[in-house]
Amino acid sequence: MNKKTNILVMLIFLNLYGLPVYAMESIESSPIKIVFQLIFYITMFTVVIFLTIWGTKIVAKNYKGFTSSKYIDLLDVMNLTGGCKIVITRINQKIYILAVTNNNTNIIDIIKVDEFPIHEEKFNEYLSSCLSKNRNGYKINRKLENLFSNLKDKEGKKDEEKH
DSSP states (O other), rough: HHHHHHHHHHHHHHHHHHHHOOOOOOOOOHHHHHHHHOOOHHHHHHHHHHHHHHHHHHHHHHHHHHHHOOOOEEEEEEGGGGGOOEEEEETTTTTEEEOOSOOOEEEEEEEEEEGOOOSSSOHHHHHHHHHHHHHHHHHHHHHHHHHHHHHHHHHHHHHHHHH
């Protein structure tokens, strides 16, 4: 190190070393008083935690009232990566499937309420019913069936080779 750095370090050390220190008065307390203070602090901590949980539950119950609408029902939301969501809403007897990102909202599909499948059904059956409505649905449906059957055949052959 050169002379200037040595002098700078010494000046900083001497300035910090010479800072006044103030001592606090020691308070003599009995062990019983310390135990009561500890119990008081633990009780207050527990009360604050309880009030926080209780308040959160009340806000959560009443939150639906803040977000509810007279004409729009939110049916389902699915969060995707990258801040994107798929939202299913019901507006005036129609189901809207929306893609919502941070910057915009796009309508994916609009379905009538009576056509919207609420009950569980097999995906292949639902896919074929949707594709049959499409004019090119038969060609696409046939290709998808071939693809799925080929995948099943390959998986079955792999399983047989393992055994």
